[in-house]
Amino acid sequence: MKKQEFLIILHKYNAGTASEEEKAFLLAYYNLFEAEPDITELLSAEKTNLLKDQIKADVHRKILLHEHKPAKPNRLFWQLAAAAVVFVFLTTGISLYVFKAKLFREHIYVKNNIPPGGNKAILTLANGTCIILTNAKNGVLAQQCGTRITKTANGQIVYDASGANKTNDTAYNTITTPRGGQYLVVLPDSTKVYLNAASSLRFPSKFAGNTRTVTMTGEAYFEVTHDKTKPFHVIAKGQTVEVLGTHFNINAYDDERSVNTTLLEGSVKVSADKHIVMLTPGEQAQFTAEKNSGSVINVVENANTDEAIAWKNGFFQFDNADLQTIMRQYARWYDVKVIYDGKIEQRYFSGEIHRNLSAAQALELLNYADVHFSIDGKTITVSP
Secondary structure, three states: OOHHHHHHHHHHHHHOOOOHHHHHHHHHHHHHOOOEOOHHHHOOHHHHHHHHHHHHHHHHHHHOOOOOOOOOOOHHHHHHHHHHHHHHHHHOOOOOOOOOOOOOOOOOEEOOOOOOOEEOOEEEOOOOOEEEOOOOOOEEEEEEOOEEEEEOOOOEEEEEOOOOOOOOOOOEEEEEEOOOEEEEEEOOOOOEEEEOOOEEEEEEOOOOOOOEEEEEEEEEEEEOOOOOOOOEEEEEOOEEEEEOOOEEEEEEOOOOOOEEEEEEEOOEEEEEOOEEEEEOOOOEEEEEEEOOOEEEEEEEOOOOHHHHHHHHHOEEEEEEEEHHHHHHHHHHHHOOEEEEOOOOOOOEEEEEEEOOOOHHHHHHOOOOOOOEEEEEOOEEEEEO
16 A cells, blocks of 8 residues: 555544545554564664654644644544554655564565455255355245245345244254355354354254254354253364353364364353363363373463454454464465465564455555565465
């Protein structure tokens, strides 16, 4: 992004005319400004003072002098302005050098840009019929054992079992999101399940018997409808989560070190092998199964629940995350392969990035940390 384009968006933000996408883009720039290590730690004391003076002068000269200037700019705007001015300084050639990194480099090589993911999924019915939900028209898609399957105008799949027969006969369906996809399905008991990219959920067209059991892969956020007569079970990569009705997130990707179950409301029981733990709100169970050392469930108290469900709310959120963790999430959402070319110095990031940015925009926000990126086809190469 060029200097003038950035300033135009910042001007619109302060004037109250920025779009939601533009607001998210500016917020992402501000949040990544707090990445580790602190950028001022990379500057000498003399250059840090110079930076502060130039920021102050440029904020007054370039940002606040316009026709819609508010009497008291809000705190977020000042923070955004400071980040923007640093960006302006470096793209206009002012010599503020850092010892290990330059801020907001503009030399990401982009042969082709990659758009963000979206509502994409395939619904496989019990008879093997596959329905591509991305292209399916709104309305009733199918009917099984008296349960109607409907696609709504806001991109949900809803199972209505109000007309289902009273027998125990049922049909199992599977909804699968590709890399670069996400979807929301409302189960026959009105439970909502949000599926992240590269995930799947297998479930019955109606819940018969004394339990409600589903099987998942990847990542999903559950808002389980309370029913004390029918416990809800989620089976994911060797563990089972049992609830009566609550909100929780399960991250069970194959390329992650552990299966993480994060509880937001109510209580859940997590069991795997011979291990059983009970979670209370704000806790996270981390289940690992090693061939040599066996399996274990660790409970993290005061877990970062916002980070765990940020994807469901439309964000990448990182709390002291390393580059590899970030790139795994990027790879799933942008449906790309990530290659590391050379030894990358370990960096840790804390911040929030909107998932509606293109791959190049998302990478640009990380580019100052002494790391280079290039996009060629469906491959992102990371190099020193």
